[in-house]
Amino acid sequence: MLTKRIIPCLDIKDGKTVKGINFINLRDAGDPVELGARYAELGADELVFLDIAATLERRKTLTELVKRIARDINIPFTVGGGIDSASAVEDLLNSGADKITINSSAVKNPGLIDELAVRFGSQCVVLSIDAKRINGVEKVFTNGGRNESEKFLLLWAKEAVERGAGEILLTSMDADGTKNGFAVVTTRTLSEILPVPVVASGGAGKEEHFFDVLTKGKADAALAASVFHFGEIKIPELKKFLKNKGVPVRI
């Protein structure tokens, strides 16, 4: 049976992880490669690396980092942050990234999704959407959640999949940082209307939240950052918890 995926997300700046890491037995807690390898050993199913300060000059640093990750880590990983062209994607895929994720650049230029899907295949094109409820409807935000776009969540997600996105990474800005749980209803709606996998992000605070979004929320995967980095939720225990409650997970 296909299992539900648990995905830690690592924020990167200048080749280093930026969020505080309260982790065990790490030589260099700021080294994304070592941290990623540790998560892989603990049973993470995939990793996401987001370059939060990505610029053209820094793309080379990111490419080098991606090569190091691919050399050391034996599970799939996605790279994102400031990707706005097919050439940037080509560099990252050739350096060993399995998938790339785009967000603001796709809102600005939706044709980028088509171009990437045709050139590299839908399976490696992940569309990230930051959504926030405004006057009762879910709107799409760009630039790290700073700018409200014209787009509505469900319409945008459907359009993106028709254009060739192979997976949707949904971050609920209303839930993000609250530790009160994922946006279960929104995730479920999205997952039910889309023919591709949906990854839920934002709001993880305890193990039950993962259970809720992977069952009631019908998410194919759940992503979190700080609860893993600070050791508040440990992946092996989380997976045991999910398995005991009947959720198919890889242990």
Added chain:
Amino acid sequence: MKIVIIKYNAGNVFSVASALRRLGYDSIISRDAKAIKQADKIIFPGVGEASGAMSFLRETGLDILIPKLEKPFLGICLGLQLLCQYSEEGNAECLGIFDQKAKLFPPGNKIPHMGWNEIKHNGGKLFTGLTDKPFVYFVHSYYAGLSEFTIAETDYILPFSSALRKDNFYALQFHPEKSGKTGEQILKNFIELI
């Protein structure tokens, strides 16, 4: 031990080479006929689209060379589908090692089949040291059905071949280079036992 990873326009060659490196093996990434013929082990990875990949193999003559190879040969993901007779993806005539078709998954669940799923294998050499139903990582929309060549099967929407074998030709629908320790063990078995 000379290992060649065939480089064509549809491969995630760096990840495969990195996985071999972690096992202590160097590999050559090449599409040169001479290098491929001299190899002790040949790996044929693939991420991409079948008809485009086949066009490239025809332009480079690899479509003639590959079926004649006698050394252990391992197709991965698209590599498995290209070793079939035909793929529905772009209506591609393929290499014809396995007399069967690669078909698009029927409706019934999300496509691509993406993530970790179990394989039920035949206990052959390629799977030495593994549990009965280990987890491996899949990303694919097309599949080869069960056949006389099936050496491992997986269930998603329907049961399909997660690994095939005919003589020296082995093929995996999943990505051993991304399948953690299980995947590394399978690659190690291919290099050391086959």
